[in-house]
Amino acid sequence: MTWLADVVLVCLLVEGAVLLWLWRARGRGVAPGPLLGFLGAGVALALALRAALAGAAWHWVALWLALAGVAHLLWLALSWRRGPGA
8 A cells, every 4th residue: 555655755746846847937936945845744744654554663654754843844934924024
């Protein structure tokens, strides 16, 4: 059943490539910094799922989950908008 996680990973890579192309070609969309945090969290979650489905040791699943959390915090830090006058 690990193929399902592989499909998710391929979709994330295609999404990332399209969004980066839009940013570079048209100057619109999601900036590369926040995009890396956003997609990085998704990739790490998909890898955690893949590890769990493959029967990997718990510490591998925990590592991918922790990296997903770090990527999510990176995305928040890069995407956070300050209020007026900040």
